[in-house]
Amino acid sequence: MAAATPAYAYTVEEMWAEFDASKLTVEEKRFLQFGLALNGKYSALMDGAWGNGSQRALEAWARNAGLDPPIENWEVVLLAAESADRVQADGWEQRYFEPMDISFAVPAGRMRQEPATDAFLNYAHTTSSLRYSLNLGDLPQVVGIHTYALSSALPGTAPYTLRREKVLITSVEQAGGTILYARSDLRRNGWSSVVLSAAKRDQNLLNAVSGSITKGWSNGIKLPPGGEIMEGIASMATILAEAGQDQPNEYASLEAMREGMTAPPATPVPSPAPQQPAAAPAPPATPKPSDQALQGSGTAFFVSEQGHLITNAHVIEGCETLKIDGRPVSLLAADESFDLALIKAAPQEAGVVAKFAPRPAGLNADITVAGYPLAGLLSGLNVTRGSVSSLKGLGGDAIRMQISAPVQPGNSGGPAVDAAGRVVGVVVSKLDAKLVADATGDIPQNVNFAVRGEIAKLFMFQNGVEPVLGDEDSPTLDPVTLGKNLEGVTRLVECYAVPK
DSSP states (O other), rough: OEEEEOSSSSHHHHSSSOOOOOOOOHHHHHHHHHHHHHTOOOOOSSSOOHHHHHHHHHHHHHTTTTOOOOOOOHHHHHHHHHHHHHHHHEEEEEEEEEEEEEEEEEEEEEEEEEEETEEEEEEEEESSSOEEEEEEEEEHHHHHHHHHHHTTTTTTTEEEEESSSSEEEEEEEEEGGEEEEEEEEEEEEEEEEEEEEEEEEEGHHHHHHHHHOOSSSSOSOOTTSSSHHHHHHHHHHHHHHHHHHTOOOOOOOHHHHHHHSSSOOOOOOOOOOOOOOOOOOOOOOOOOOOGOOOEEEEEEEEOOOOOOOEEEEETTTTTSEETTEEEEEEEEETTTTEEEEEEOOOOOOTSSOOBBBBSSSTOOOOEEEETTTTTOOOOSSEEEEEEESSSSSSGGGGEEEEEEEEOOOOOOTTEOOOSSSEEEEEEEEEOOOOHHHHHHHHOOOEEEEEEEEHHHHHHHHHHTTOBOOOTTTTTOOOHHHHHHHHHHHEEEEEEOOOOO
16 A cells, blocks of 8 residues: 655654655766766765765765764755766766667766767767777677776776676776776677776776676666655755744754754644634734835845746845845745745846855865945945855754855845855854954954855755756956956846835
8 A cells, every 4th residue: 555655754853863864766876976076975886775885985974074973864965965066967867878788977968969989979078188988899809998997007007807608897097187987798799898987086087887797687777756855955945944933033043953963853832713704804904015124134145047046035124125236026935044035036137147166165275255235335246255164054053054255234145155156154143243243252253144155056946946056167257357256247236125
């Protein structure tokens, strides 16, 4: 008998429980393995068998993201959301090649056919050094492929080889840092060979493809709908909101969030006895725009060509009308626990949107912040620079990171970008210096916070907007170009309401 699908498969308690891979389907575990490979942490088969190697790769990813062990379910949801972004960006698919009778991963959205050579069909990934060569031949051809691979190994390196009756694998490092991988499988039409090559900087992509090679047909690289992870992605914002709803401090610690998430439900309020329907009261009068006055302002930035912008939830709180460039815009979604809001303006000029970094910012990484601080006093976009001074917020808050770039009232909702201009955070606040001084006798300097870029991508994903990702090897931009790019995507948000 089929059970009804829950609102979200990971319950409140489960989201904060230690990760247990046995609760996931094979497809979900394969997807996580593929995501870890794209992140450069996994280099084995994407077979959905979660062993020590998979767990070590997950822990390595978490450490790189600034997350402390043990791994909890919500962290796995973050990995899945990040991986889904990358799969979507390149159009990764697990494809079955019928003549060869094998399946492997292909970045279908960014694949270019190259001229054929001898008995090989050749293809190239357009945004990296990854190359494919495919061959269907006989045993002498296969021997030639693997003999060449071994002979091309850089002196002093140790090639990897596997020799079985129906499978041959050779992997070597060549001169110049190129990685060459060759696999040949005896299938129904002969020997099917896949030869992959990539510069060392793109070895993560090569590992993802080599680990995906499967005899015969195999399932796609995707999360099954209704599974633990997919439902966790859709419900994470709701769960965190429940955790923080009784926390007066905006920067509640993770421990406080844990307590909120595991608290028993409140006793339901009894329904009142039915009464005779009374005449409906007249609806309150809708305030006229002329009755509204400017109550405050903040910053937002474009994240899609359709006109979607990200800002802070506290920027739009209490607003009856929001305006950008003097025109009203629509509020689509807001999340107080993330302190993020999604608004919609007119479609943006093609290509003029903020691109997100494909991986989290590292400790001490350079960042640039853009916004409209003190809009009543200052005019124009304000750009400041600093670094990531901590990968977590107050009390170990994993939603935010600490930045040293100067922040003033009105900066809230602005982008924090890395040296290549890719978004790594959303500016959210500065530490209350007076409050800290009263408590400690010392005045903190440049202690400011931003919502982590991975959280912003998760919020967008949950609200149906696909983040645009920058390339892994995007070049560092000079300060003038960086400022010009930020000027193109960053906007002043004005909040109007009837004065109380």
